[in-house]
Amino acid sequence: MYSLELKQLATDKTHVYADEPGFEHLCSCRNRTCADYVDIYVKRIDDHTVEMRHKGEGCMFSKASAHVLCERVKGMSMNDAKEYLVQNLERLDNGEYGEVFAAFSGIPLDSSRTVCYRYVWAGCRDCFSE
Amino acid sequence: MNSDIRSQFPLLSEKVHDKQVVFLDNASTTPKPQSVIDAVNDYYTHYCSNIHRSVYSFGEKASKAYEDSREVARSFFSAPDDMTVLFTAGATDGLNFVARGLIPSLSEGDTILLSPIDHHANLVPWQIAAEKSGANIKYIPITEDSTFDMAALDDSFFEGVKVCAITGMSNVTGYLPPLEKISALCRKNNIIFVIDAAQLASHAPVDLGNLSCDFFATSVHKMYGPTGVGILLAKTSLLEDMPPRLYGGGMIDHVGYERSTWATIPERFEGGTPNIAGVIGTKYALEFLMSINRESAKKHEVDILSCLRSALANIDGIRLIGPDQDTCSVCSFLVESVHAHDLGTLVDHSGVAMRTGHHCAQLLMRHFNAHSTSRLSFGVYNTFEEVDIAVKAIRDSLEFLR
Secondary structure, eight states: OOOHHHHHHHHOOTTBOOSOTTOEEEEEEEETTTTEEEEEEEEEOSSSOEEEEEEEEOOHHHHHHHHHHHHHHTTOOHHHHHHHHHHHHHHHHTTOOTTTTGGGTTSOTTSTTHHHHHHHHHHHHHHHHO | OHHHHHTTOGGGGOEETTEEOEEOBTTTOOOOOHHHHHHHHHIIIIIOOOSSSOOSHHHHHHHHHHHHHHHHHHHHTTOOTTEEEEEESSHHHHHHHHHHHHGGGOOTTOEEEEOTTSOGGGTHHHHHHHHHHTOEEEEOOBOTTSOBOGGGOOGGGGTTEEEEEEESSOTTTOBOOOHHHHHHHHHHTTOEEEEEOTTHHHHSOOOTTTSOOSEEEEEGGGGTSOTTOEEEEEEHHHHTTSOOSSOSTTSEEEEOSSOEEEOOTTGGGOOSOOOHHHHHHHHHHHHHHHHSOHHHHHHHHHHHHHHHHHHHHTSTTEEEESOSSSBOSEEEEEETTBOHHHHHHHHHTTTEEOEEEOTTOHHHHHHTTOSOEEEEEOOTTOOHHHHHHHHHHHHHHHHHHO
């Protein structure tokens, strides 16, 4: 389940929120099975592109997942980011890790730990949908 | 003694990731001895039938086995004659029943006394009871290492307290609160005393003839018995004023077109078809516990806990939480910059079953400024060798995680 790639993603601080100016709190994603959480912050660079940051308390899967999310949606519009989240979660539901979730492919899809990397994406998706 | 005991538990011979399992999540649930497995299997195989109202042989046999369990439970806890033995679905079910049943006895301005070390099962039902009755909730003050601050519990502290509901043993730290002292204070101040004994019951001998309380709730699956069964020992005089748990078959005296009347206790509180197989298996779990020397077993669990705490204290970055005195069988710890789930998943690959998370004790997590902890908890069969395996697995896992 654990790989060096996953560890690198989890410890990468590039997108960790550090009270930078211009970012607004978008949503709090919570893992109700363990009370871990990730807060997502968003900054609109211009009319078309966004940048995301994450901050919270979580396991390696959760931190890596939050990092991948911020990395992947960088430069997208809010609408595109929402669509991207929906599509990739649907793929995951169909048993495809794809390139996006490749680092998590060591975690069997029937493992209780899948929630650890899903909840950040799902929380953001739900927030976008509201 | 230990190898004789271990051989009774088939689960302890299982392998996980090609390693012999080291089962150290006994605070969550325990493996079952063969006698319990056989009893449950025997009921389903040879005399499966409903109880109390069947006049045929299988039904008579099942009814007798079910009621035998009630008598063994009474004897196991040395319950006095003024207490009733009820079967529930577990400690959570039992505590919910008690909290709900006492709502009519609570009024605005009354106080329910709880403790921040308690499991959610002994917090949330009382919060609901307070909300519905208008009662207040007050918490027993605790020290830095989460023991009860007994010096704060003077007579004035108990003013207005109607119910005191506390754990008999913390599921996070293994702390054993001074139940006798709390009991004496409750008796003195005419307070209904409720003990959540989900953890306590399997680790320490309990004599309800001496430990005076009004309700004592256990989960049989933590006592080497089947899941889905609880034993609730309750003061019969208080039960008399409580509404039935469920309305339906088995709990009525007479049913009319407009209204019905209720059976006597305990039937009044055991409506519907219960977990018959589980209750029958309960007798064998209790008999297993009675077959061992409980005081020696407790000492063994205390010794093994002490060994584990010393070994963990030597690992860089580990912070043990909770007191090191007045504890039994449970050890929780935090590791600097390592999440408990990551550690738990990795040690599983060494065969070690370790619990991680908030353990349904978020108030206590907050007290320790923690989000989740890793927890190792012992049963009567665990060995010092297993402690060594677990500690090595933790060390090896931390090498990767840090």
